[in-house]
Amino acid sequence: HLRGPVDFDALPEPQPKKDFQRDPARFVPVPAVARRRHMVLDELMARARQAAEESSFNTIAEPDGSTRLGIVTSGVSRNYLADALAANGWEGRARVLELGMTWPLPEEKICAFLDKCDRVLVLEEGEDLLEQDIRVLVQRRGLSVSIEGKDDILTHQGEYSTTLVTRRLARWFEETCPVREPRSMEPDLPGRPPNLCPGCSHRAVYYTVRQIFGDDAYYSSDIGCYTLGLLPPLRTADFLVCMGSSISAGSGFARASEKPVIAFIGDSTFFHSGMTGLANAVFNQHDVLMVILDNGTTAMTGHQPNPGMQQDVLGGMSSHMDIETIVRGMGVTEVAKVRAFNIKALTAALKDMKDKPGVRVLITEEPCVLYARRQLKKTAPxxxxxxxxxxxxxxxxxxxxxxxxxxxxxxxxxxxxxxxxxxxxxxxxxxxxxxxxxxx
CATH class of the missing domain: 3.30.70 (Alpha-Beta Plaits)
Structure with a gap:
């Protein structure tokens, strides 16, 4: 978000437009073209490898004294390592190779580093991708160096910290660990799970759906803040595959089960990747109820615009697309639109659609409460x-x-x-x- 007044005179000039040079032998990857372009790709990768070897993002810190210990690190682990070494006076204990560009792997730079080491510790969060690459490199080059990495302290689970890295270094340096073991969590502390906001319209919809369907239906969820409906007492998310999957997975579940299936999807996710699943459901005549939670914005990731937003908010920069018109245009005949906070109307619409066959779509409308307050300047009196x-x-x-x-x-x-x-x-x-x- 831009903050404060914008100096438009200081903005860069727009890039000049250039004519497109037609070259189907480059841009149309039919098999004959793809085979030739694969050779070009290999040439580009060779240039990228050389760029990695020379990259200023890949640096080696040499200690003042001689040492045959080395540490290879990448990502945020570089910061944890720097803090742990400085806090404990261990800077001179090991040579450090920091990789800011890891693909393609700068093999020659890494091998030159390994040649000066007897033992090397690889520090990286998540999966041991770099560690495995270096192990393969050592085996292929026949180097005499011991590679260490993940263990019971620094696993592939969760995030690292300066404390965890310090504990791992102490073990590796065969030093007394200077940090205390973390305190175990108090057993009776209440949980603080993420939650739908106060006044979120999704809560009203989920409450009403639960009142009508309860546990006699399966709930297919999607990617958005409405996924938080999985928590008690709402419990309106039984499975979630990926963005746009609520209607697709829900259709498959409806075909395989004997219970009603309700697929929840937000307005922005519907435009992003939900329409293809709905087309498939209509084509295959699935028995599924799709609830489109239209809160007028892309709430989960920062209120970015989407095609269904209010046109007076978007101005003249784009065209508004009406969800109901799109749904009916895709062949859905059972469509209803209600205000999400109108529990009576919502209940009536759900009851009307409950026992009907085929694809049914219920559109619930109510602005995201945060968006209404911050952008639309609306607050309830x-x-x-x-x-x-x-x-x-x-x-x-x-x-x-x-x-x-x-x-x-x-x-x-x-x-x-x-x-x-x-x-x-x-x-x-x-x-x-x-x-x-x-x-x-």
Whole structure:
């Protein structure tokens, strides 16, 4: 995001347009062309290998004293290693090869480094790709050097840290470890899983779907913040394959199972890769209910524009595409559109579609609460408060689980600073909640 005023005079000039030079023997990879281009690719890779050998991103740090120990590292592990060496005064204990460009592998630079070492430790997060490449290189060149890497301290799981690298170096240097063992987690600490935001329209949809289908349906999820519907009490994600897979995987599941299948997908994911799956479902006459959660933006990754956004937000830079028109144009006849926060209308639409055969699409509309506040400048003038404590209020807590709810002793309260004024709780438990004017 740009912050502050923009000096448009300081922006670079646009690149000049150039005529395209037709060259099908280069740009149209039919088999005969592909075979020739493979030879060109080999030539380019040879040039890339030479660039790796000379790259300023691949550096060797030589200690003042003589040593036959070496460390090869890449990625963020370089920072952990630098901190661990400096903090413990170990800079002179080993030569260090930092690889900032690892593909193609700078083999000659690595071999020259290995020739000066008897033992080499490879530090890299994740899978031991670099370690295996170096082991192969040592075997192929017949080098007399011992390669070490992953162990029970630095595994291929999770992220590294300066503490973990220090512990590994201490073992490798055969030194007393200067850092304490990490404390084990307290057994009774409450979990803090990621959660749908207070006032998220997806929560209202998931709550309503669960009220109607419960565990008598299978839920196919997709990539987006709505994936967080997998958490209790909503539990509306039974499986997830990849972006755009909710309708495709859901169609296959519907063919193989005897239960209803509901496929959830966001508006931006629908445009990205959901339409092809829907076309397949229509063509093959699958029995699946697709719920398109249209919150008017690409919420999960930073509110980037998508074809379905409000046109007055996009201005003249692009054309608006209507999801309902697209769905009907793809051959879906059972289509409904409702406001996500209207629980009565949402319930009626779901009940109407529940027992119908074929592909059905329900579009639920409500702006992402963060996007509405930050970009659309919309805030609700009221917040919810608990008007009557008791079983109805607690049922709403247990079934809706809005993050604005909290327990105060035996009572349920609403944090007004978190409440967005969606008023779903007033519809779920009308006897327990009421609206109050937002203060301040």
């Amino acid at each position: 009221q917040v919810a408060v608990v008007a009557q404590q008791g079983p109805e209020a607690m049922r709403c807590l247990e079934e809706l689980a809005c993050p604005a709810f909290y327990r105060h002793g035996d009572n349920l309260e609403v944090d007004a600073t978190l409440c967005t004024g969606c008023m779903v709780c007033l519809q779920v438990a009308p006897g327990a909640f009421k609206a109050r004017k937002r203060q301040g």
